[in-house]
Amino acid sequence: MKSFRKKIQESLSLKFLVLYALFASFLLSVFWVALSNSQSMLASEIVFADAKLKGLQTAQLFRTGSDRLKKLKAALQKKKKKQEQAVKKVAMHVKNDFSDDFPFHALIKSSGKVLYSSDASLQKVTPFHYKNLLRALQSYELSGSSVFIAPAQKKAGFYFYFPISYGKNKTAFWISFYPTSGLKENLKQNLTALFIVIGGVFVLLIFFGFLIHRKLLRRLKTLAFKLEQFWPTKEENQSSNKETTSSDKERGNNNVEDKTEEDGKKEDERMEEGNHKEHLTDRDLNKETGDEIDYLFFETAWAKVMIQEKQAALTEGRNKLQHFNELVQNELDMAAEIQQGMIPTSGMLGQMEAGVYYAPLEKVSGDYFGFFPHPEGDYYIMADVSGHGIPAALITMMIRVQMNVFVPQGLEPGSMLAQMNKAVAPKIVTSDYFTAFLVRLLPNHTLQYANASHQKAIVLRKQTGEIEELDAMGFFIGAVDELPMEHETNEISFEVGDRLILYSDGIVEGTNILGEEFGNERFHEEIMATRSLSVQDAVDTIIRNVDAFAEGEPRKDDYTLIILELRRRES
Structure with missing residues (x-):
């Protein structure tokens, strides 16, 4: 029993306590590393949030209709000689409206000219301010932002850029500096104190865990001690054996002949009982005492068996899912090849030379471009389904089928879109719909077109180099059986060398890491910049610049981009 007691004390007390101490040390190390890294980040985030709130509150001074904004605009609109005096006079009043939290103010045009500065050393705009002026101007023009906030480079704080529009394409910025050094130090001190408190609570939790652990070990030691008292020790067994032997000897000396067979049987039974007690296994001992640890070991082993069975079942299920996924992916690859085969490639499409870029977001696309020849005028259609993936791809096939039905009838684009809506709306049972731009090029170079709420088509004139946007009234297709408006058909003249650009909204709505959209203006600039290239080279260049x-x-x-150029008249 002493070996059993030592086994509990050594294997549980020493090993568990050492592992517990190592685990606690590891947790403390991870805790302090995480706190030290997050402290500065959290302080910076709070400081930036405070600066943003301060900037938005201060922007009230420059809201439309405020007296200060009206006076600044009036001063900025004066002629050059009187402008500086008027601006400085009004700027002093504006400066006084700010709290003492702002030690620096300036008024600078978007061109970079300094009209007023509370710091005499700032006579011309620095590269830092000029870069931020461009960003502030871009933010104001794109989103109408009332303030642009930029962190200072060489000191703790933020610069606020408040836009002031005082004429057509004329913008100036009132600049104010908001220092945050004191606030950040206070936040660091408060966060340090908070982290110390959290660390203290964490240490207390470890301490109480240690106490609970000690109570468990004490219970196990008590159980071992009681087991030792319950069974006779080795010395007691030896003493009992000696007494039994001496009494037997005395009995044998007095009456050896009287020893019966019954006495021998009793002796054998007593010896067997002693041997049974000495060789009692730990398993039998645990059964009689109800040892929780042994029960826990048994339950853990059983749980391990169950977990292994579950893991085997999960592995089998994962293999089945993987096999099913491979089948699905193979079918999607086939569907993508079929859909890609429906899209015309670069080259001559009737009287037009086409440059084509077609890139699904997933394996199959919700965009569709089609060319359908007709003796009285070829049709070109660009469509964009509202969703993505397989449902959208199926609807694009439906568009192709309906075009093959209606093109032989030689309808005008507006009428064809209306007929298409009647045909497909009852068949689209989901919430999906599609937009479309349908063009028909007549033999006399008249370009008829209709728009079902799609992106406006663009015409680039070869002779003048000018860009024209094509649009027509019309509702998107497939959402309702009865359209709320008719699709109108418009027409323009189209000459050899003129280009027609059709595209999906993914091109112009693509964003960069700052969340800025590529936009129609940049798209128009790219079209103008690539007008001397071939249609396919122009398409490839535009896509590279978008990426x-x-x-x-x-x-x-x-992403779908189509550029069509009229190359010849029909004979």
């Missing part, structure tokens, strides 16, 4: 603008930001929609 470069994204700066690695993943695409969020299908």
Whole structure:
């Protein structure tokens, strides 16, 4: 029993306590490393949030309709000689409206000219301020932001750029500096105190865990001690054996002949009982005492068996899912090949030379471009289904089928879109719909077109180099059986060398890492910049520049870009 007691004390007390201490040390180390890293980040986030709130509150001074904004605009609109005096006079009043938290103010045009500065050393705009002026101007023009906030480089604080529009394409910025050094130090001190308190609570939890652990070990030691008292010790067994032997000897000396067979049987039974007690196994001992540890070991072993069975079942299920996924992916690959085969490739499409870029977001796309020849005028259609994936791809096939039905009838684009809606709306049982831009090029170079709420088509004139946007009234297709408006058909003249650009919204709505969209203005600039290239080279160049603008930001929609150039008249 002493070996059993030592086994409990050594294997549980020493080993468990050492492991517990190592685990506690590891947790403390991870805790302090995490706190030290997060302290500065949390303080910076709080400081930036305070600066943003301060900037938005201060922007009230420059809201539309405020007296200060009106006076500044009036001063900025004066002629050059009177402008500086008027601006400085009004700027002093504006400066007084700010609290003492702002030690620096300036008024600078978007061109970089300094009109007023509370710091005499700032006579011309620095590269730092000029870069931020461009960003503030871009933010104001794109989103109408009332304030642009930029962190200072050489000191703790933020610069606020408040836009002031005082004429057509004329913008100035009132700049104020908001220092945050004191606030950040106070936050660091408060966070340090908070982390110390949290660390103290963590240490107390470890201490109480240690106490609970000690109570468990004490209980096991008590159980071992009681087991030792319950069974006779080795010395007691030896003493009992000696007494039995001496009494037997005395009995044998007095009456050896009287020893009966019954006495021998009793002796054998007593010896067997002693041997049974000496060789009692730990398993039998645990059964009689109800040892919780042994029960826990048994339950743990049983749980291990059950976990292994569950893992085997999960592995089998995962293999089945993997096999099923491979089948699905193979079928999607086949569907993508079929859909890709429906899209016209680069080259001559009737009277037009086409440059084509078609890139699904997933394996199959919700974008569709089709060419359908007709003796009285070829049809070109660009469509974009509202969803993605397989449902959207199935709807694009439906569009192709309906075009093959209606093109032989030689309908005008507006009428064809209306007929298409009547045909497909009852069949689209989901909430999906699609937009479309349908063009028909007549033999006399008249371009008829209709728009079902799609992106406006673009015409680039060869002779003048000008860009025209094509649009027509029309509702998207497939959402309702009865359209709320008719699709109108418009027409323009189209000459040899003119280009028609059709595209999906994924091109212009693609964003970069700052969340800025590529936008229609940049898209128009790219079309103008590539007008001397062939249609396919122009398409490839525009797509490269769109991807470069994204700066690695993943695409969020299908990309389709088609450039069509009229090359010849029909004979």
